[in-house]
Amino acid sequence: MKIVNKIVLGLVVVGSLTAVSANGAEVFNKCIACHGKTAEKKALGKSQIIKGWETSKVVTALKGYKEGTYGGAMKAVMKGQVMSLSDSQIEDVAKFIEMQK
Numbered sequence: 001m002k003i004v005n006k007i008v009l010g011l012v013v014v015g016s017l018t019a020v021s022a023n024g025a026e027v028f029n030k031c032i033a034c035h036g037k038t039a040e041k042k043a044l045g046k047s048q049i050i051k052g053w054e055t056s057k058v059v060t061a062l063k064g065y066k067e068g069t070y071g072g073a074m075k076a077v078m079k080g081q082v083m084s085l086s087d088s089q090i091e092d093v094a095k096f097i098e099m100q101k
């Protein structure tokens with residue numbers, strides 16, 4: 001019985017981890033055109049390559065674009081991308097970007 005409980009618990013944990021990355025991947029779908037499938041490109045030839053950036057660094061950038069406190073010459077482009085994202089979607093997509101190898 002105890003073993004069964006552990007298996008069930010294990011499945012729940014694995015299940016929720018998958019859900020996070022799936023959400024992040026879903027959000028990232030709309031970033032691919034500019035940043036590349038694994039975030040490996042300079043968006044529009046201008047952005048830094050964000051692939052593998054730490055989650056916190058991506059979150060800071062995205063929230064900053066939303067609030068107008070971060071970015072370079074083309075920050076208006078990114079503002080349009082992140083305005084409709086919730087904080088949890090920003091977290092999810094940031095985790096997804098950090099996971100890209």
Ligand code: HEC
Binds near residue numbers: 044081
């Ligand atoms: C229309 C093209 C386009 C799309 C779509 C787009 N981006 Fe960007 N992104 C850019 C550009 C251009 C920059 C550089 C903006 C600037 O000057 O600060 C940038 C910058 C960034 C940066 C900061 C990198 C840096 O140079 O400081 C992050 C992080 C980022 N984008 C994430 C995303 C995420 C996540 C999405 C999807 C929700 C997304 N972008 C969608 C064009 C795009």
